[in-house]
Amino acid sequence: MFSFNILKKDKETKARIGILRTPHGIIHTPNIAIVATKGSIRGLSFDKANRFGAEIFMINTFHFFHNNRYEIVKKFGGLHKFLNINYPLMTDSGGFQIFSLGFGMEHGVGKVADIFPEESNIKNLPISKGRNLVKVYEEGVEFISPYNGRKIFLSPELSIKIQKALRADIIFAFDECTSPLSSYEYTKEAMQRTHRWATRCLDEFGKPENQVMFGIVQGGEYEDLRKESAKYINSLNFFGYGIGGSLGKSKKDIIKVLNWTIPLLDENKPRHLLGIGEVDDIFNSIEQGIDLFDCVIPTRWARHGAAFSYKGRLNLKSSKYLNDKRPIDPKCKCNICKKYSKAYISHLLKEKEIFGIILLTEHNIFWILNLFKEIRQAIKENKFLDLKKRILKYW
Numbered sequence: 001m002f003s004f005n006i007l008k009k010d011k012e013t014k015a016r017i018g019i020l021r022t023p024h025g026i027i028h029t030p031n032i033a034i035v036a037t038k039g040s041i042r043g044l045s046f047d048k049a050n051r052f053g054a055e056i057f058m059i060n061t062f063h064f065f066h067n068n069r070y071e072i073v074k075k076f077g078g079l080h081k082f083l084n085i086n087y088p089l090m091t092d093s094g095g096f097q098i099f100s101l102g103f104g105m106e107h108g109v110g111k112v113a114d115i116f117p118e119e120s121n122i123k124n125l126p127i128s129k130g131r132n133l134v135k136v137y138e139e140g141v142e143f144i145s146p147y148n149g150r151k152i153f154l155s156p157e158l159s160i161k162i163q164k165a166l167r168a169d170i171i172f173a174f175d176e177c178t179s180p181l182s183s184y185e186y187t188k189e190a191m192q193r194t195h196r197w198a199t200r201c202l203d204e205f206g207k208p209e210n211q212v213m214f215g216i217v218q219g220g221e222y223e224d225l226r227k228e229s230a231k232y233i234n235s236l237n238f239f240g241y242g243i244g245g246s247l248g249k250s251k252k253d254i255i256k257v258l259n260w261t262i263p264l265l266d267e268n269k270p271r272h273l274l275g276i277g278e279v280d281d282i283f284n285s286i287e288q289g290i291d292l293f294d295c296v297i298p299t300r301w302a303r304h305g306a307a308f309s310y311k312g313r314l315n316l317k318s319s320k321y322l323n324d325k326r327p328i329d330p331k332c333k334c335n336i337c338k339k340y341s342k343a344y345i346s347h348l349l350k351e352k353e354i355f356g357i358i359l360l361t362e363h364n365i366f367w368i369l370n371l372f373k374e375i376r377q378a379i380k381e382n383k384f385l386d387l388k389k390r391i392l393k394y395w
């Protein structure tokens with residue numbers, strides 16, 4: 001029911017195109033899972049996203065765990081039935097929230113889901129800034145719910161039990177995602193714990209027919225740890241690999257981390273880069289051999305009034321667009337760009353009209369999915385580096 005086949009490798013880089021088959025459909029790689037955190041894409045239906053070319057969606061386990069909502073989903077027979085959709089789904093493990101509610105909050109590094117702080121944020125940062133809502137034990141992780149202050153405990157076994165109840169096609173092993181500000185010693189300790197958790201996850205998972213699991217490589221920005229983690233996770237019986245955790249203190253570090261990690265992973269298995277999705281990162285990661293991404297950027301940017309375009313990121317809240325009769329991106333073939341002006345969308349955003357966010361979400365998701373189509377086509381025609389050069393001129 002599940003398989004992954006590589007169809008073609010780029011001649012100049014480690015980029016490749018492949019087909020990932022799941023019981024709910026196939027995913028052409030490289031591809032991006034559109035994030036539907038709590039079971040919705042925030043402004044767009046799953047069907048519409050699918051018509052734009054979305055082939056897989058990512059839903060966050062933590063948001064169905066802290067409120068015990070997974071028990072209701074279980075009664076439905078899983079997320080596909082609860083959401084009434086028939087597309088491939090993946091769930092993360094909840095491990096990311098160890099970072100976002102833990103060190104992420106304490107160090108003031110981003111918020112939920114900003115794995116990857118900009119350099120400017122890091123430099124002036126006091127080491128302990130806020131509250132840390134997480135305690136990590138060998139057995140699992142204690143969270144203080146950010147929603148109601150209640151203590152909740154998530155172990156590798158419980159994460160897998162919940163993910164089995166949610167029944168996404170692809171699930172992830174429970175890992176500890178460390179902060180870019182974690183020390184070498186702490187990153188090592190957390191990585192070794194993640195390895196022990198990985199075997200506990202596999203034991204709990206068993207061999208279900210309707211799901212496969214990806215293991216997660218940790219090790220932060222440290223070469224020896226990344227290599228040790230890649231070798232160890234590769235030695236276990238996972239269907240694919242996620243590359244998680246801190247990818248360093250600057251965008252350039254991501255390439256180094258992938259360069260250390262990917263050559264040590266079985267090349268016939270899919271590789272997913274967790275939580276990364278800016279345009280330059282997408283090209284640089286595919287160049288290193290990444291097959292799958294998931295990222296909240298297309299929807300989050302829309303809520304903040306920012307649009308993807310072939311001329312780079314546009315901030316449509318800027319007053320200069322109020323007199324601009326042209327579409328967001330003249331090259332984009334989405335219905336929003338066919339129909340509406342920047343002026344109208346800018347006006348809606350300035351007036352905080354929900355419809356403005358909906359229009360921008362539709363454009364951003366269409367645009368990013370189309371970029372992946374172009375990337376796959378370019379790899380097919382051995383023109384990946386040409387496309388990268390052309391697109392990154394503005395990014």
Ligand SMILES: [Zn+2]
Pocket residue numbers: 328329332333334335336337338363364366367
């Ligand atoms: Zn568009």
